[in-house]
Amino acid sequence: MQKTKELSLPVASFEEVFATKSGAIFQSDSEKCWYIDFAGKLARFDYRNLLKLKKAVYNINIEEKLLSSDKSADVEIIFICACDHSYVLSLLELIKLKEILQGTFVMLELNHIIHDRLFRIIA
Amino acid sequence: MKDIMRVKCSISEDVETLINQQIKKEAHSSAIYLGMASWCARNGYEGAAAYFFKQADEERDHQMKFFKYVLDMGGNAVTPEISNIKQEYNSFREVFEEALEQEISVTQSIKNIAARCQKENDFLTLDFLNWFFKEQREEEIKARRAVELFDVIGEEGTGRWQIDKAVGAISYNSEA
Numbered sequence: 001m002q003k004t005k006e007l008s009l010p011v012a013s014f015e016e017v018f019a020t021k022s023g024a025i026f027q028s029d030s031e032k033c034w035y036i037d038f039a040g041k042l043a044r045f046d047y048r049n050l051l052k053l054k055k056a057v058y059n060i061n062i063e064e065k066l067l068s069s070d071k072s073a074d075v076e077i078i079f080i081c082a083c084d085h086s087y088v089l090s091l092l093e094l095i096k097l098k099e100i101l102q103g104t105f106v107m108l109e110l111n112h113i114i115h116d117r118l119f120r121i122i123a
Numbered sequence: 124m125k126d127i128m129r130v131k132c133s134i135s136e137d138v139e140t141l142i143n144q145q146i147k148k149e150a151h152s153s154a155i156y157l158g159m160a161s162w163c164a165r166n167g168y169e170g171a172a173a174y175f176f177k178q179a180d181e182e183r184d185h186q187m188k189f190f191k192y193v194l195d196m197g198g199n200a201v202t203p204e205i206s207n208i209k210q211e212y213n214s215f216r217e218v219f220e221e222a223l224e225q226e227i228s229v230t231q232s233i234k235n236i237a238a239r240c241q242k243e244n245d246f247l248t249l250d251f252l253n254w255f256f257k258e259q260r261e262e263e264i265k266a267r268r269a270v271e272l273f274d275v276i277g278e279e280g281t282g283r284w285q286i287d288k289a290v291g292a293i294s295y296n297s298e299a
Contacts, residue, residue: 015124029125047131051199108128115126 018103022096025104038097043085052080054105057098065091132197138248139198141236146189147203148232152225153182154208159218161210168215170287178222185255192251215283216273223266230259261295268293
């Protein structure tokens with residue numbers, strides 16, 4: 001009897017880097033990228049784009065926008081050059097995204113320290 | 124979980140930002156020297172003009188060294204925007220006094236990067252910066268010597284003509 005070849009599907013292994021009630025960021029080691037689950041979509045960011053997103057978000061002066069009495073809508077468009085995704089966020093969403101990003105970068109730094117201590121630096 | 128951040132880039136974001144600021148500073152410096160060369164040439168100081176053209180080239184070389192270092196380390200080197208370059212000076216002496224100020228400011232700024240590197244144990248960048256410290260020592264000594272010439276030779280009579288000739292001959296050779 002002919003044996004049916006088992007289909008080997010690529011297993012996408014995500015690891016949660018940081019999550020809040022409003023969203024989360026996962027890392028995929030095999031794809032060397034991050035997935036951001038926020039504002040109703042799961043978006044893939046590689047190393048360069050994640051840094052660009054961080055820069056874009058961090059550069060927005062949230063305090064100034066909160067104090068502004070302009071009649072314009074409090075909507076921020078976060079567009080990243082050469083990236084497939086963009087975000088159109090209200091101020092509250094922006095604060096939430098910033099929180100997730102801040103947490104993520106702290107966790108990535110922590111991961112770096114752990115790697116150093118466990119595998120790289122000979123005690 | 125893999126340490127992707129470290130795999131992609133060998134320098135921290137802070138150091139990258141500081142070096143990018145330095146790239147801008149060196150580019151600015153190069154442009155200032157070019158402005159000085161222009162002023163000297165316009166006012167008949169050919170020796171000094173040649174000296175400043177050479178300085179402008181050197182600053183550009185420094186800029187490129189920093190630029191390539193950031194890229195080699197996996198960082199993002201940013202092409203700087205340069206504006207507000209002084210074109211006019213009040214006197215021949217003022218040009219050299221400002222050139223010395225410029226060199227001091229560059230040295231201080233590189234020291235600041237080194238201090239940051241020391242804080243985060245970035246010995247790779249510290250080692251890279253060592254070349255610049257040696258270079259800055261030479262630059263500052265040469266710039267200080269040029270200002271000294273104004274006192275030693277004096278600006279009276281044919282003094283400025285002599286200073287103009289002497290500037291090109293300033294050299295620094297250190298064994299250390």
